[in-house]
Amino acid sequence: MATITKTIGTSSRDYSTIVAWEADLSDGDVYSDADDAVGVMYADSPFTDATVTINGGNDIGGSSGQNLSSITLTVVAASRHDGTAGSGALLKPTTASGHDQGVIRIDRDDVTIEWLDIDMDNDDDFTTADTRNTNKAIVLTGTNDNCIIRNMLIHDKYGNPGSNGLFMIHSIAAGGSSDTISILNNIIYNIVETTDDTSSAININGWQGTVNIYNNTVYNIESDDSGSSKSATAYRYNGHANQQANVKNNIAAKMVADTASYKRAFWDTGTGTANEDYNLSDDTISTAAYKATGSNSLPDQTLAQIDFVATGVGTEDLHLNTSSVAIDEGVDLGTTNGVNIDINQRDRDSEGDTWDIGAHEFGDLVAGTTGAAFLLFLD
Amino acid sequence: MELIVKIQSAGSNPAYQDGDVVQAMSLDQIYTVHAEMICNTSNFGFNTQGLRDVGTLLEKFESTINLYKFERVNSNDVKRINLDTLEESVISRTPNTDGEAIDIYQYLLRRLKSNRHKIFGSQGSEIWYGKRKIYDSSIITSVWNDIETETTNLQVNNRSWPFTPREKRGFVCINTSGRNYTGGSFTRVELSGETVAGKADPAFEDPPEEIPEDYNPVMLAKRKWFVPYWDLATELSNSVDDLRNNNIECDCRKPAEEREHIDILTYDKIVEEIL
Numbered sequence: 001m002a003t004i005t006k007t008i009g010t011s012s013r014d015y016s017t018i019v020a021w022e023a024d025l026s027d028g029d030v031y032s033d034a035d036d037a038v039g040v041m042y043a044d045s046p047f048t049d050a051t052v053t054i055n056g057g058n059d060i061g062g063s064s065g066q067n068l069s070s071i072t073l074t075v076v077a078a079s080r081h082d083g084t085a086g087s088g089a090l091l092k093p094t095t096a097s098g099h100d101q102g103v104i105r106i107d108r109d110d111v112t113i114e115w116l117d118i119d120m121d122n123d124d125d126f127t128t129a130d131t132r133n134t135n136k137a138i139v140l141t142g143t144n145d146n147c148i149i150r151n152m153l154i155h156d157k158y159g160n161p162g163s164n165g166l167f168m169i170h171s172i173a174a175g176g177s178s179d180t181i182s183i184l185n186n187i188i189y190n191i192v193e194t195t196d197d198t199s200s201a202i203n204i205n206g207w208q209g210t211v212n213i214y215n216n217t218v219y220n221i222e223s224d225d226s227g228s229s230k231s232a233t234a235y236r237y238n239g240h241a242n243q244q245a246n247v248k249n250n251i252a253a254k255m256v257a258d259t260a261s262y263k264r265a266f267w268d269t270g271t272g273t274a275n276e277d278y279n280l281s282d283d284t285i286s287t288a289a290y291k292a293t294g295s296n297s298l299p300d301q302t303l304a305q306i307d308f309v310a311t312g313v314g315t316e317d318l319h320l321n322t323s324s325v326a327i328d329e330g331v332d333l334g335t336t337n338g339v340n341i342d343i344n345q346r347d348r349d350s351e352g353d354t355w356d357i358g359a360h361e362f363g364d365l366v367a368g369t370t371g372a373a374f375l376l377f378l379d
Numbered sequence: 380m381e382l383i384v385k386i387q388s389a390g391s392n393p394a395y396q397d398g399d400v401v402q403a404m405s406l407d408q409i410y411t412v413h414a415e416m417i418c419n420t421s422n423f424g425f426n427t428q429g430l431r432d433v434g435t436l437l438e439k440f441e442s443t444i445n446l447y448k449f450e451r452v453n454s455n456d457v458k459r460i461n462l463d464t465l466e467e468s469v470i471s472r473t474p475n476t477d478g479e480a481i482d483i484y485q486y487l488l489r490r491l492k493s494n495r496h497k498i499f500g501s502q503g504s505e506i507w508y509g510k511r512k513i514y515d516s517s518i519i520t521s522v523w524n525d526i527e528t529e530t531t532n533l534q535v536n537n538r539s540w541p542f543t544p545r546e547k548r549g550f551v552c553i554n555t556s557g558r559n560y561t562g563g564s565f566t567r568v569e570l571s572g573e574t575v576a577g578k579a580d581p582a583f584e585d586p587p588e589e590i591p592e593d594y595n596p597v598m599l600a601k602r603k604w605f606v607p608y609w610d611l612a613t614e615l616s617n618s619v620d621d622l623r624n625n626n627i628e629c630d631c632r633k634p635a636e637e638r639e640h641i642d643i644l645t646y647d648k649i650v651e652e653i654l
Binding site: 006010011012013014015016017019020023024025026027029030043044045046048049050051053055056058059062078079082083084085086087088090092094095096098099100101107119121122141142156163164165170172173198205206254303304308309310311312313314315317319321322 | 383385387388389390393394395401402408411412415416419445446447449457459470474477478479480481482485486489490492493495496497507509510511513514540541542543545546549550573576579580581583586590592593594595596598601625
C-alpha cells in the first residue's frame with residue numbers, strides 16, 4: 001500500500017480535470033490494492049466540471065476486492081482559497097449538474113474533500129434567479145463512512161432549481177450505524193431559494209451514524225414561502241434514531257424566511273442523540289428551538305456583534321473581525337480529522353489558540369487600526 | 380467539441396465502462412481555459428506598493444469576468460460599481476439598509492497576505508473586482524481581444540484542450556463536429572451548449588412524480604454516451620492496440636476540416652439498448 005499523489009490542473013499536471021482524475025482511480029497501472037489516492041488541484045484555471053461522481057477506486061485493474069483505502073481531493077497549499085471567493089482553486093460548473101445529483105457526489109467510504117471553492121451561481125449575478133437545475137453542492141449518497149468535508153468555501157446559489165430546494169452539503173441516505181461523517185471548518189453563504197422551497201447549508205438529518213459538525217460558518221440562507229412552510233436552515237441533523245450528532249463551534253447568521261418559525265439556525269430534529277454546545281446563532285432566529293443551544297452557546301447575537309470582516313454582495317469576507325463575540329468562545333476539539341486547521345490553514349492546536357467559534361481562528365492576523373498603512377505579507 | 384473517452388471498464392455499472400465519454404469540452408470552454416491560464420495571477424507582478432498595476436491585462440481580465448468593481452474611497456468607504464448597469468453604491472463599516480458592511484482595513488490586510496491577490500492600484504485607492512460571471516461568447520471575445528492586444532498569444536492558436544500525457548495514454552482524446560447540410564454537401568460546425576454538456580451526463584432512473592427531499596437518484600450508468608473506439612480505428616487514425624496501450628500517447632484529434640461527425644463517434648446507451 002502506498003499514497004499515490006496525482007496533480008490536477010490545466011498547466012502541465014497529471015490530469016486536466018477532476019473528472020478525468022476520478023475516472024482513473026480503478027486503473028491497475030496507476031493504483032494497487034489498499035493505496036491511498038490523493039488528487040491535488042492547482043488553480044491554473046477554474047474547474048468547470050458539472051458533476052464529479054466519486055465512486056471509483058474499486059476492483060482495481062479488474063481484480064475483485066482490490067480497492068483503494070482512501071480517496072482525498074485536495075488543493076495544493078499555494079492554490080488554496082483565503083476564505084473568500086475566487087482567491088484559490090475554484091470549481092464553477094459551466095452547465096447544469098442535474099437536479100438532486102450534486103456538483104460533487106460521493107458514493108463510497110473514506111473520501112475527503114477539502115480546500116475547494118465551489119461557486120454555485122449559474123448566471124452572471126446574484127440578483128437574477130438562475131434557471132439551472134443544480135440544487136446541491138456536495139451530496140453524500142449513503143455509502144460514506146469516514147467521509148470528511150473540510151475547509152471548503154461554498155456560495156452563491158440564487159434561484160429555483162426545480163422540485164427540491166437548495167442543499168449545499170446533503171446526506172441523502174442513512175449509511176450504517178457505526179459510520180461517521182465529519183463536516184469541519186467550512187464557510188457556506190448566500191444560498192437563496194427564490195420560489196416556494198427550502199434552503200439549507202448543511203443537512204445530515206437522515207444519517208444513522210455519527211455526525212461531527214464542527215467549526216463551520218454559515219451566512220445568509222434564504223427560503224421562499226409562498227403559501228406553505230419552507231425553512232431556511234443552517235444546520236439540520238439528528239433525524240435518525242441511531243444518529244449521534246456532535247455539533248460544536250458553529251456560526252449561523254442571517255436566516256431569511258417568510259415565516260419567523262422557519263428561520264432555523266440549528267435544527268435538531270430530535271430523533272437520536274445530539275451533543276450541541278459552543279455554537280452561535282444570530283438575532284434573526286426567534287424560535288428558541290432553532291437557536292444555538294447549550295450553556296456555552298451564544299444565541300441572539302447581532303451581525304454587529306458577530307462582526308464579519310465584510311458582508312457586501314460581491315466582496316464577502318466572513319472572517320471574524322476584531323470585536324467579534326465569537327473570538328475565544330469555542331471549545332478545543334483536538335486534532336482528529338484536521339478539525340484544528342482553520343479556513344486560513346492556521347493550526348489552532350500547535351498555535352496554542354483558545355478556539356473561536358466558526359471556521360476562522362482570529363489570531364492569524366494582528367489587529368490593526370483603520371486607515372493605517374498596510375503591511376504586506378507575501379508568502 | 381473535444382471528448383475524453385474511458386479505456387477499460389472500471390467495474391460493473393455504475394462504474395465507468397469501456398468507451399464511456401468521461402468529459403466533453405466545447406470550443407468556448409477551450410478558449411476560456413487558455414484565457415484563464417494566460418491571465419493567471421502568477422503571470423503578473425506587483426508594483427512597488429505590493430499591489431497590482433491598473434491598466435494591465437490582468438486588470439482588464441478581472442473587469443471583464445466580474446460583475447462588480449470595488450474602489451476604496453477613503454479609510455471607511457468602498458464604492459461598488461455594477462459593471463453591467465453602472466449602478467453605484469457605498470459600503471462602509473456601518474451596515475447599509477441591506478445589512479452590508481465592510482471593514483476595509485481588515486479586508487485588504489487579509490487579501491494582501493496572499494501572493495495571488497488581485498488588489499490593484501495604490502495604497503488608499505485600492506481597486507478590486509468580485510462576483511465572477513459565467514462566460515458567454517461576448518465575454519470570451521472581449522477577453523481574447525485584450526489578450527491579443529497585450530500579448531503575442533492568438534486565439535486561433537488556442538483551440539485545443541490541454542490534455543495531459545497521462546490522459547493521452549490512458550484515455551482516448553478526440554474531437555468531433557456537427558454538420559450543416561446544403562443539398563448533398565455539408566460544412567462542419569462547432570457544437571456547443573447542452574449538445575456538448577449532455578455527452579458526459581450520467582444515466583439515472585426516472586424520478587418519481589413527487590420527489591421527496593431526501594430523494595436519492597438511482598444511477599444506472601456513470602455515463603449515458605459512449606464511443607465504440609474499438610470499431611473506429613480508421614476514423615480515429617489509431618489502432619485499438621495502441622489506444623489500449625498505457626505506454627503509448629495517442630492523440631486522435633484532427634484539424635477542423637477533417638473531423639468526424641458527432642453521430643459517427645458517439646452513441647446513446649439507451650437508444651442502443653445497452654441500458
